[in-house]
Amino acid sequence: MSPPTKRYICSHCGYIYDPAKGDPLNSIPPGVAFEGLPEEWVCPMCYVIKDNFDPLD
Amino acid sequence: MKPALASLYQAVDLRQEIAPLMIGERMNTNGSKRFRDLLLADDFQGCVEVGLEQERRGAHILDLCVAYAGRDEKADMLEMVGRLRGTVKLPLLIDSTTPDVIEAALRIYPGRCMINSVNLEDGGKAIRRVCALLKKYGASTVALTIGPKGMAMTAADKVAIARDIHAIAVGEFGLRPQDLLFDALTFTIGAGDETLRDAAIQTLDGIRGIKAALPGIGCVLGLSNISFGLAPASRKVLNSVFLHEAVLAGLDAAIVDPGNILPLARIGAMERELCLDLLYNRQKNPLRTPLMLFIDHFHRLSGGEVKSGKKAEEAHRPADQALTAHIVEGSKEGLEDLLAILLRRMPAVEIINRILIPAMRHVGELFGKGELLLPFVLQSAEAMKKSVSLLEPHMPAVTEGHATRVLLATVQGDVHDIGKNLVDIILTNNGYQVFNLGIKVPAETIVQQAIEKKVHVIGLSGLLVKSALVMKEGMQQYREAGLGIPILLGGAALTRKFVATECGTAYDAPVVYCVDAFAGLQAVRDSEAGTLKGTTYDNATPVAAKPGVKTVDLDRTHVVPTPPFLGFRHVSDIPLSMLYPYVNTQALFRGRWGYRRAKLSLEDYNTLIAEKVQPLYDRLVRESATEGWLKPRAAYGYFRCFSRGNELIVRDEEREYRFGFPRQDEAPNLCIADYFKTESEGGDIAGFFVVTMGGEIAEKTRKLYETNQYHDYLMIHAFGVELTDALAEYWHTVMRRELGIAVKEPSDTTGFVTQEYQGSRYGFGYPACPDMEAHKPVFALLQPEALGLGLTENMQMTPEFSTSAIIAHHPQAKYFSV
Numbered sequence: 001m002s003p004p005t006k007r008y009i010c011s012h013c014g015y016i017y018d019p020a021k022g023d024p025l026n027s028i029p030p031g032v033a034f035e036g037l038p039e040e041w042v043c044p045m046c047y048v049i050k051d052n053f054d055p056l057d
Numbered sequence: 058m059k060p061a062l063a064s065l066y067q068a069v070d071l072r073q074e075i076a077p078l079m080i081g082e083r084m085n086t087n088g089s090k091r092f093r094d095l096l097l098a099d100d101f102q103g104c105v106e107v108g109l110e111q112e113r114r115g116a117h118i119l120d121l122c123v124a125y126a127g128r129d130e131k132a133d134m135l136e137m138v139g140r141l142r143g144t145v146k147l148p149l150l151i152d153s154t155t156p157d158v159i160e161a162a163l164r165i166y167p168g169r170c171m172i173n174s175v176n177l178e179d180g181g182k183a184i185r186r187v188c189a190l191l192k193k194y195g196a197s198t199v200a201l202t203i204g205p206k207g208m209a210m211t212a213a214d215k216v217a218i219a220r221d222i223h224a225i226a227v228g229e230f231g232l233r234p235q236d237l238l239f240d241a242l243t244f245t246i247g248a249g250d251e252t253l254r255d256a257a258i259q260t261l262d263g264i265r266g267i268k269a270a271l272p273g274i275g276c277v278l279g280l281s282n283i284s285f286g287l288a289p290a291s292r293k294v295l296n297s298v299f300l301h302e303a304v305l306a307g308l309d310a311a312i313v314d315p316g317n318i319l320p321l322a323r324i325g326a327m328e329r330e331l332c333l334d335l336l337y338n339r340q341k342n343p344l345r346t347p348l349m350l351f352i353d354h355f356h357r358l359s360g361g362e363v364k365s366g367k368k369a370e371e372a373h374r375p376a377d378q379a380l381t382a383h384i385v386e387g388s389k390e391g392l393e394d395l396l397a398i399l400l401r402r403m404p405a406v407e408i409i410n411r412i413l414i415p416a417m418r419h420v421g422e423l424f425g426k427g428e429l430l431l432p433f434v435l436q437s438a439e440a441m442k443k444s445v446s447l448l449e450p451h452m453p454a455v456t457e458g459h460a461t462r463v464l465l466a467t468v469q470g471d472v473h474d475i476g477k478n479l480v481d482i483i484l485t486n487n488g489y490q491v492f493n494l495g496i497k498v499p500a501e502t503i504v505q506q507a508i509e510k511k512v513h514v515i516g517l518s519g520l521l522v523k524s525a526l527v528m529k530e531g532m533q534q535y536r537e538a539g540l541g542i543p544i545l546l547g548g549a550a551l552t553r554k555f556v557a558t559e560c561g562t563a564y565d566a567p568v569v570y571c572v573d574a575f576a577g578l579q580a581v582r583d584s585e586a587g588t589l590k591g592t593t594y595d596n597a598t599p600v601a602a603k604p605g606v607k608t609v610d611l612d613r614t615h616v617v618p619t620p621p622f623l624g625f626r627h628v629s630d631i632p633l634s635m636l637y638p639y640v641n642t643q644a645l646f647r648g649r650w651g652y653r654r655a656k657l658s659l660e661d662y663n664t665l666i667a668e669k670v671q672p673l674y675d676r677l678v679r680e681s682a683t684e685g686w687l688k689p690r691a692a693y694g695y696f697r698c699f700s701r702g703n704e705l706i707v708r709d710e711e712r713e714y715r716f717g718f719p720r721q722d723e724a725p726n727l728c729i730a731d732y733f734k735t736e737s738e739g740g741d742i743a744g745f746f747v748v749t750m751g752g753e754i755a756e757k758t759r760k761l762y763e764t765n766q767y768h769d770y771l772m773i774h775a776f777g778v779e780l781t782d783a784l785a786e787y788w789h790t791v792m793r794r795e796l797g798i799a800v801k802e803p804s805d806t807t808g809f810v811t812q813e814y815q816g817s818r819y820g821f822g823y824p825a826c827p828d829m830e831a832h833k834p835v836f837a838l839l840q841p842e843a844l845g846l847g848l849t850e851n852m853q854m855t856p857e858f859s860t861s862a863i864i865a866h867h868p869q870a871k872y873f874s875v
Contacts, residue, residue, distance in 0.1 A: 011647035014810045025604040044604040045810055047824065047874055054647055054654035 004033035008053040013046035016056060060197065060235035060275070062118055062148035063168035069117050069148050071197070071235065071275055071309065077300070078310035079318075080150055080277070081116030083107050084137075086125045087390060096123060098672040099679055101136055108145045115315040119145065120173060122152035127761065127769045131158045138162050150199070156186045163194040170196055174240065176203035177221055184222065188230040197236030199277055200226070202263070208242055208397070210256075215241045215263035216270055223271050234273030238310055241267060243278055245285035245394065246335060247295070248376045249348055252401045257283060257299060257336040261306045268307040275309035281317075283336075285394060286379060291355035293317055294324055298332035328354070376402075377412050380444070384416035385423070387436025387768075389443050396447050405451040408444075414488050417441055421483070421575050431651025434483075435767040441486040442765045460490045461585055464512040466498035468519045468527045470851020475774050476547060476574075477518035482767050483574040489581060497849060500531040504538040514584050516545040516577055522827045523851055525550045532563035543567040543589050545580050557594035567591035605873045609725040613738060618796040618866055620695030620742050624709065625839045631689040631784070633682055639783040639790075641806050646670050649775035677776045687777065688751035689784050692841035693792065699740040700730040705863075707743060707838065714834035716863070718826055719875040727875075729825055732817075732867035744792050744864030747841040748784045750777055752856040781858045789818045789864065798866050817870040818862040822853075824874040826863065829853060835861055 004019040017023060017037075022030040025044035028037065034053065042049055060071040071078060084107050086093045095103040108119050121141065123133040134153065141149060142165075151162045152173040159172055172191065175184040175198055184200075191198055202209040202218040209215040219239045226232045241263035244256040260283075264276045283299050284292040297319040300311055321329070331354055333339070334347040342350060376398040383392060399408050420437045423429035429437075463484055467477050474496045481493045492510050494502065507515055515535075517528055528546055535544065543566050546556050556570035567584075570592040571577040583589035646652045652670050654662050681687045698707040705716040720728035733741040754777040761770040786809055793799040793814060803813040819825045821832055829852035836848060847855045854861065 009643060009647070011653055012644060013648075014641045014643040014806060016807060023604075025606065026602055027607070038602070040602045042601050042604060045812075045872065047601070047604070049601065052648075055659075057659065 003031050004036070005057070006034060007056040008034040009056045010043045010046060010048065010052060011054050012048045012052050013043060015043050015045040017053065060233070061169070062171055062197070064146060064148045065142055065167045066146040067148075068168075071238070073117065073309075076304045076310075077308055078117045078277075079115060079315045080310055080312040081108070081111030081114075081119045081147075082279075082281075082312045082314055083111055084119055085122040085152065087122060093125065094672075096125065096128070096133065097676060099676055101140055104137060105140050105144055108141055108147075111315065112145055112147055116147060118148045118150055118171070120150040120152050120312060122173075124153060124155075124158075126764075127766055130155060131161050134158050134162050135165060138165055142167050154183075156183060156190065159187060160190050163190060163196055166194075171238070172196055172198040174199035174201050175222065175226075176201040177205060177218055178203045178207075180205050181221075181225060184225055185229070188226050188232060191226075191232055191236070192230050197232075197238070198226070199238045199240055201240045202242055202267075208244075209263070210244070210259060212241075212259045212262035212266050215259070216266035219267045219274075220270060223274065234271065235275065237271075238275040238277040239267050239271075240277050240279065243280065243282040243299075245282055245398070246338075246348065247284045247292070248286035248379070248398050250376065250398045250401060253398065254338045254346075254348075257302075258338060261302060261336075264303060264306045264308055276307055277310040277312065278303055278308055279312045281313065282394065285391065286376065287352070288355060291351070293319060294328055294355075295332050295335065295351075297321065297324060298329055299336055302333075302336060380408070380412050381416045381419075384413060384437055384440050384444070385420055387433055387440050389440050392440065392444055393447060396444060400448075400451055405448040408448060409488065413441055413444055417487050421487070421578060424575055427653075427655040430653060430655060432768055432772065435771055438482050438486040438767050439765060442767075445486075460488060461514065461581060462490045462492065462510060462512040463514045463516060463581060464492045464494065464503065464507050464510060465516045465518070466494040466503055467496040468517055468524050468531070469497055469499045470527060470849055470853060471519040471521055471524045472496050472849060472853055472855060472857050473518075473520035475771070476520070476549075477516070478762055479574045479771070480516055480518070480547065480571075480577045483578050484581060487578055497851075500527075500534045503531070504534060504540065507540055507542070508538070512542065514543050514545060514581055515540070516547065516571075518546075519548045520550065521548075521822060521829070521851070521853065522550045523822075523829055524548055525555060527851075529555075529559045529563065532560050532568070536564050541566050543569060543580070543584050543591075545569045545571050545577055547571040547573075547577060553592055554594045557592045561591045561593075603723070603874055605725070605727075607724050609727065609869065611731055611867075611869055613734070615867055617734065617739070617741050618798055620744075621795045623695055623697065625692060625694035627690070627692050627841070627844055629688075629690045629844060631691060631787075633687055633689060636689060636780060636783045636787050637678055639786040639806075639809070640779055641782065641786075641810065642674065643806070644782075645674070645775060645779040649779055650772060673772060674776075677773065681776070681780070686753040686757045687780055688753060689748065689780075690751065690844045691746055691748045691784070691788050692839040692844055692846070693744065693746035693748075693788065694839055695742055695744050695796075696838060697740060698733055698743040699736040699738075700733040701735065703728050703730050705730045705733055705743065707834070709838055712837075714837065716826075716831055716834060717828070719828075721873065721875050727825075727873045729819055729863070729865065732865040732870040742796075742866070744796070744866070745835055745838055745862070746785075746788050746792065746864070747835065747839050747844075747846060747854070747859065747861045748781070748788050749841075749844060749846055749854075749856060749859035750781050750784065751858070752845060754858050755856045777858045781860055785818070785820070785860050785862060789862070790814075792864055793866075796866055812871050815868050816864065816866040817872060818864050819872075820860055820862045825872065827875070831863075832861065835863075 008017045019033050022028045023044055061068045083089045092107050124130045149170045150173045153159050175187050200222045202215040204218040209218050241260050243260050244253050246256050280296050284295040301321050331351045335351045376395050380395050424434050465477050467474050481491050485491050553570050561568040567589050568591050569580045696707045696709055703720050707714045718729040758774040798815045803809045822829050832852045
């Protein structure tokens with residue numbers, strides 16, 4: 001299976017979650033799909049919950 | 058002398074050898090979406106192109122209407138007339154109801170133009186003003202047969218009103234009869250309204266009557282109303298046959314899209330007969346009305362029957378369905394006609410309860426499913442509001458309505474009202490009676506007004522962390538006052554858990570957390586149904602993560618930069634053009650404006666942005682740059698300081714100010730004070746700023762809200778807030794440059810989002826420094842009162858479009874949450 005590539009953008013602050021980079025501030029390693037982020041994950045820059053993200057690609 | 062109009066280039070006779078005079082109708086903000094969009098995008102050249110196209114298609118003169126709520130009609134009119142007079146050869150028909158606009162256009166028009174229009178709706182005040190102008194500038198006019206009692210429906214009324222207008226225009230003001238074009242008004246015979254079955258006959262008889270009674274005058278018609286509600290292809294045929302009949306009755310001019318009129322020869326005998334039967338209401342088949350037969354025919358022709366199997370009667374939209382569609386689509390165009398039709402079938406209250414409210418409910422459902430975005434919901438609410446205001450004169454005066462009454466307020470100390478106002482818009486336009494008490498409302502006032510207005514539900518709003526506490530503290534007061542009614546809470550700082558465990562437990566009726574305006578609507582409905590329950594909190598709900606690095610080894614040896622000056626400075630000449638590059642358009646479009654991707658494909662979303670959202674943004678950028686409603690100003694400074702534990706001690710000359718900051722209670726246990734050196738380490742430099750966009754934008758948005766321009770209200774309010782953020786981002790950049798630390802800077806907007814620069818700024822009221830009390834020393838240090846800034850009792854800044862921050866230069870300083 002190819003690694004996830006679909007990026008998501010925070011509608012609140014514009015932060016982009018890119019699976020290729022992961023999210024170090026939330027201890028998320030590269031390779032985790034947005035859908036695979038834990039329930040309690042929030043935007044690392046503005047702290048809003050996942051519902052506030054839009055698919056970017 | 059023959060009655061004629063003239064442009065710079067040519068004269069056009071009002072009485073054509075072969076009638077009628079064709080008046081191009083597409084340069085009209087109410088009648089043409091394309092023209093409206095071009096105008097809203099300030100694409101005046103594109104607007105002129107619409108005129109040129111009609112010239113090519115055979116129009117004789119061109120109607121020009123630029124009225125659009127929220128725009129400066131006079132400026133747009135002057136711009137368009139200025140452009141058209143040199144490029145389009147045809148004379149203009151200046152279409153406006155505002156005498157000021159009419160006069161401005163007449164003053165700069167080089168030839169002889171015509172005005173559209175005058176009427177007697179107000180008993181004769183406006184017409185007299187316009188007639189004086191017509192006399193002064195030698196112009197002619199269209200006169201609608203509308204009297205104090207409204208639009209004339211019968212031939213007799215049409216003639217009577219035309220006589221009255223003639224008496225004023227010719228009798229009082231000495232205009233020439235040939236410079237009057239009377240519009241006998243057309244109503245649709247295509248919507249199945251029984252009382253309108255003879256509408257075409259009344260119009261044609263009206264034309265004959267007016268021409269017989271008032272020698273020398275002309276007659277004009279807005280032709281296409283006759284077929285409103287029918288399918289486009291069949292409209293073209295009916296319009297063309299009707300035009301032919303009207304010319305036979307004496308019509309001199311028609312407002313049409315010339316490309317949409319067929320020569321009679323190209324209409325088959327059978328179709329022409331069907332049209333004539335419909336126009337003259339000739340019932341040849343005892344079971345089928347002329348309208349049914351007409352629809353049957355064109356429906357078969359388009360193959361619709363085969364494909365859909367729908368009955369012919371359903372193929373055209375009856376007026377009630379058309380009204381529903383208007384609300385759902387947020388279209389205000391033609392509402393007057395639709396409501397006039399429906400009012401003949403049912404009382405106004407029925408229209409509201411049976412059509413409008415269910416339509417708004419549907420809008421709410423679509424929003425809930427992600428199929429309708431917020432800006433479109435607001436357009437629906439505007440269409441709803443307009444419908445209700447058009448129906449109001451037809452409703453009995455009600456003193457004590459039976460509607461559910463809701464009190465809304467932004468709590469004490471909080472000035473943010475956009476969220477509360479959105480709830481107001483949604484509730485009001487779903488038929489609820491809302492008492493909106495405004496901002497900074499103390500609990501005592503809420504109690505007193507709730508009792509006095511006998512409200513059924515209270516809704517409280519507030520953006521700040523502090524406001525959540527104010528809500529919590531109010532609960533006891535509300536309980537002791539014995540209100541016993543549900544309280545709905547909404548606001549950015551609230552969580553389900555806080556509402557359930559901190560607020561709900563202190564009150565003796567349901568306390569409900571509402572995530573958005575539609576959750577508020579649902580709660581009010583549940584309350585009516587007796588099924589409303591207070592918000593509960595389940596411990597299994599995941600606790601939000603706390604992002605941030607888990608271990609930080611803070612460098613204590615960093616170099617303290619040299620500030621360009623110590624103390625404060627005020628800057629009031631910041632060019633707006635500097636700020637636009639710092640605007641976070643993603644956050645604006647998706648977050649603040651509500652243009653979320655939702656269920657759209659990437660392609661459709663990009664189209665939405667390119668065709669609707671970006672042009673709106675571009676327009677607001679242009680307007681803000683030229684109209685002066687954003688006035689960026691900054692008060693800022695650099696001060697000596699040192700940290701001591703969780704405190705930062707800031708020195709300004711002889712005075713000392715203490716800023717206390719909270720510390721994280723888990724690793725890495727950060728506190729803003731840590732980024733500054735202690736006294737023994739040699740002390741440090743802290744920057745502060747307060748920036749504002751001024752009070753004009755607050756005033757502008759307030760006016761939009763008060764005039765029910767919901768869509769523009771949200772858009773411009775959000776634009777102002779986002780520009781305020783851009784100003785903060787820009788000013789932080791300026792201060793980094795002044796400190797000489799702007800070495801590694803972001804290359805794009807995303808870089809600013811992720812703080813790819815040295816240091817950090819922390820806004821007061823935000824997670825790392827939530828205490829608004831800090832505004833007191835910030836104001837003492839920067840003295841921004843001279844720039845028009847103030848503080849509320851809750852330490853919030855006014856005007857609303859302002860923000861503040863402390864600037865840390867430490868290379869490891871970044872956002873964190875306590």
